Every structure is written in C-alpha cells, then in structure tokens.
Amino acid sequence: MAETGKNIGKAIQILESGGLVAIPTETVYGLAANAFNTDAVARIFEVKNRPWFDPIIVHCSGLAETEQIVKEIPDLARSLAEKFWPGPLTMLLHKQDDIPDLVTAGRQKVAIRVPDHPITYTLLKSLDFPLVAPSANPFGYVSPTSAQHVNQQLGDHIDYILDGGECHVGIESTIVGFKNDTTVIYRLGGLEPANIESITGKIVFKPQSISNPNAPGMLESHYAPEKRMILGNVDELLKKYDSDKTGIIRFKRQAGKKASGNELYLSVTGDLREAAKNLFSILRQMDTMDVEVILAEKVPEEGLGLAINDRLKRAAGKRMQKIIT
Numbered sequence: 112m113a114e115t116g117k118n119i120g121k122a123i124q125i126l127e128s129g130g131l132v133a134i135p136t137e138t139v140y141g142l143a144a145n146a147f148n149t150d151a152v153a154r155i156f157e158v159k160n161r162p163w164f165d166p167i168i169v170h171c172s173g174l175a176e177t178e179q180i181v182k183e184i185p186d187l188a189r190s191l192a193e194k195f196w197p198g199p200l201t202m203l204l205h206k207q208d209d210i211p212d213l214v215t216a217g218r219q220k221v222a223i224r225v226p227d228h229p230i231t232y233t234l235l236k237s238l239d240f241p242l243v244a245p246s247a248n249p250f251g252y253v254s255p256t257s258a259q260h261v262n263q264q265l266g267d268h269i270d271y272i273l274d275g276g277e278c279h280v281g282i283e284s285t286i287v288g289f290k291n292d293t294t295v296i297y298r299l300g301g302l303e304p305a306n307i308e309s310i311t312g313k314i315v316f317k318p319q320s321i322s323n324p325n326a327p328g329m330l331e332s333h334y335a336p337e338k339r340m341i342l343g344n345v346d347e348l349l350k351k352y353d354s355d356k357t358g359i360i361r362f363k364r365q366a367g368k369k370a371s372g373n374e375l376y377l378s379v380t381g382d383l384r385e386a387a388k389n390l391f392s393i394l395r396q397m398d399t400m401d402v403e404v405i406l407a408e409k410v411p412e413e414g415l416g417l418a419i420n421d422r423l424k425r426a427a428g429k430r431m432q433k434i435i436t
C-alpha cells in the first residue's frame with residue numbers, strides 16, 4: 112500500500128525526483144509525474160498497463176502557465192479557458208517542441224487542463240514543471256474518486272497518494288479540440304456540452320472509436336467493472352436473471368417500490384450531478400458485492416446525463432475490445 116496523506120511538501124519532493132504521486136482533482140484522481148521526465152512518464156504507462164498509443168493529459172495551474180506547454184492559444188480556446196478553468200475541461204492544442212512525444216503518443220497536439228482542487232492547485236503552483244496525469248486506475252477499469260480507490264489497485268506501485276477527499280464532479284473532464292472555427296467534443300465529461308456551446312456557438316460531437324482510438328476513453332469497453340454488466344430496462348432484465356445474484360444500479364429511488372438488498376441508486380432523488388459523483392464508486396462497490404451480474408439503467412439523456420450514459424455504455428461494453436488494446 113502507498114503512504115497516503117495531505118503532505119504537499121512530500122509530494123513535491125517525490126515528483127521533483129521523478130516519482131509518481133496520485134493527486135486529487137475535481138473529476139477523478141490522477142496518477143501524476145513530471146511531464147518533462149520521460150522515465151517517470153514511462154513508469155505511468157507501466158503501472159497502469161496503458162498502451163503506448165494512448166496519450167496523457169498535461170495539468171497546469173492556470174492559463175498563463177500553459178504558455179510553457181502549447182505554441183498558441185486560439186481565441187476560442189482562450190474564451191473557454193477564461194470561463195471554465197479551473198474545471199473539468201481539457202483542450203487539445205499544438206504542443207511546444209519540448210513536450211515529450213511519449214506524452215502525446217507522437218501527436219502534434221497536447222491535451223491540457225487546469226484542475227479545480229485546492230491541494231493540487233497548491234502543488235502545481237509550487238512545481239516548476241507541469242504534471243501529466245491519467246486517471247489513477249489500471250487501464251480499462253473504473254476511475255478512482257477517492258484516495259482509497261487509488262490504493263486498492265495501484266497502492267503497491269506508486270510512491271505517494273495525496274488525499275484530497277472525494278472528487279466532487281466524479282467523472283472525467285470533457286475533451287475538446289478545434290477544427291478551423293468549430294469546436295469538437297472528443298469525450299463527454301464533467302462539463303456539459305451546452306455550457307461549451309454557450310461560449311463557442313455550434314459544437315460537433317466526434318467520439319473516437321476503436322478503429323481510430325484517438326482518445327481511448329472512447330474504446331467500447333472502458334471504465335468497466337470486473338463483473339459482467341448489462342445496460343437496459345432493469346425490470347425487464349430482472350425477469351431473466353436470478354435477483355439474488357444480481358446487482359442493480361438505478362438512476363433514482365422508485366416511488367412506492369421496495370429496493371432489494373443488491374440495489375444501489377446513482378442518486379436517491381434523481382439529481383444528475385449527484386449521479387455523476389457516485390457513478391464510479393457504485394461500479395466499484397458492485398465488484399465487491401456478492402453478485403454475479405450487474406443490471407443497470409440509463410439516466411436521462413440530457414446535461415451531465417450524456418456523459419454518465421457514455422460511461423455506463425462503456426462499462427457494459429464488449430470485453431473483446433479490452434484484448435485489442
């Protein structure tokens with residue numbers, strides 16, 4: 112198990128000497144290393160069992176600090192950054208030459224964001240290099256939203272976990288890029304498309320697919336629990352599956368219906384923000400419960416619900432894709 116605590120000084124010292132530290136963000140915990148230290152970055156790929164073609168997001172403390180990382184910030188990107196950073200928005204921008212190819216998997220564009228968490232903000236401000244940080248989970252598994260989640264799987268392989276409590280957004284950042292004057296969403300996430308559109312005008316949604324896994328968060332199976340998960344109409348599915356050995360994930364409590372012991376709600380009251388925050392810990396909880404199969408229903412397809420449904424679909428996605436990656 113890795114030492115866990117709130118010691119920013121210790122995290123600084125480890126990162127400066129090329130170590131790996133799990134850091135809290137508002138979305139999920141990241142596994143951080145010095146973006147310019149290629150040995151440390153390579154160790155992240157090894158610890159996560161992450162394919163080398165999957166690039167990593169660079170994190171910095173503010174818009175001014177991005178100058179070190181990207182060649183230019185187009186007007187659209189600047190407007191988005193001014194409005195939504197710090198926050199769950201990642202942008203793909205042209206990288207400076209000295210950003211290692213390992214970080215971007217050979218691409219000319221680097222994914223960059225300013226996370227919204229006080230501890231990580233202080234950490235980033237104190238360092239004189241940016242941090243790369245993918246989600247702190249083995250590749251393909253559910254992302255961690257607490258220090259305990261990180262410790263459960265990666266604890267034996269990393270140097271320190273900076274504990275910032277539970278992540279308040281709970282799903283990863285929204286990833287956008289720019290094609291001419293159009294804003295393209297490559298991954299749905301914690302910032303709602305409508306918020307982005309309010310700044311940029313019309314957006315295009317272009318999830319990356321297995322045939323072109325630009326953003327492997329878009330692989331068919333990702334964010335997935337160990338157990339088999341089926342997404343659909345839970346009441347219909349329950350007719351087919353033995354309910355003693357079946358875990359159920361519902362969006363909210365159903366009026367007048369008694370819940371079975373294996374039933375969990377993303378949000379008792381049906382609040383999408385709360386559902387996003389709880390999603391990954393509920394998927395993890397299902398893996399620890401005495402159930403064989405997980406039945407889940409989609410949430411309303413609006414606002415944050417778009418990103419939640421995206422994660423649910425991938426959590427239930429075909430496992431073959433995992434082998435391919």
Ligand code: TXA
Pocket residue numbers: 136138139140141142165166167168199201203214215218220221222226244245246247282283284285286325326327328329
């Ligand atoms: O909220 C988040 O984004 C969290 C926290 C820790 O910041 N990070 C996160 O990282 O979700 P990760 O590595 O689990 O997912 C990042 C996604 C991947 O699907 C990756 O392929 C894509 O971003 N990505 C990173 N750099 C990219 C690049 N240069 N071009 C295209 N896609 C990129």
Ligand code: MG
Pocket residue numbers: 245246254328
């Ligand atoms: Mg991830």
